[in-house]
Amino acid sequence: MAQKKHRKGSSVWRWLRGILFVLLVAVSLVLIFNGPITNWLVKTYRPTITRTDVKKNEKTKGNYDFRSVNSLDLKTAAQARANHKIRAIGLVAIPSIKLNLQIVNGVSDADLAxxxxxxxxxxxxxxxxxxxxxxxxxxxxAMFSPLFWKSRVGQKIYLTDLTHVYEYKTTERKFIKATRVDVVNDVPGQKLVTLITCDATGANRLMVRGSLVRSYAWKDAPEAALKGFSYKQKVETIAS
Incomplete structure (x- = not known):
């Protein structure tokens, strides 16, 4: 009887050790591939954006407390892909570095994922x-990484609401303190675009700024801009 109990106890212990081993392997894999999985989740998010959606989404309210923005992790990216619908109000593109992303109102963690x-x-x-x-x-x-690695003064930056296209020329690229919130303010007499992302340490920010060159109706926009907006993304501009 004691021998049977011993065998049963050993079997249960082996089963528990097996489960523990599988869990440890699973946790290890998540830790190892955390970054690549997060990158894949955000990089492959390329939904169709339509002019009708943009018109509707322009009325949405956003969260502008950018001091509360957290670093993007796997959990936030996964939850955003599973449960969150981006309300795009337009696109930003820098064709020369293959940057093309949707723009939303505000900077909530779910939106910025x-x-x-x-x-x-x-x-x-x-x-x-x-x-x-x-x-x-x-x-x-992925995301604004091309801005960090490849942006240069002189490159063209395009914004669009799918009705008009706005062409800017990069005039400034520099690293600034995270406390420099003044860079988002309007500058009297100037029409600018200012793009902000983290530096390599996360303690400071990279600021890329451009000045408006001209604007176009969508149908008259240069081919380079339209190709830039279409890069890995389906864009529908048929008016409703």
């Missing part, structure tokens, strides 16, 4: 200082 966000309310493309922020990822072509 999948798109870039405006840094102050009631911004209008082609007017004032249109300031947007996005995450820098480990992968050099």
């Amino acid at each position: 999948l798109a870039t966000g405006t840094l102050k309310p009631d911004q209008v493309m082609g007017q004032g200082n249109y300031a947007i922020a996005g995450h820098r990822m480990d992968q050099k072509d």
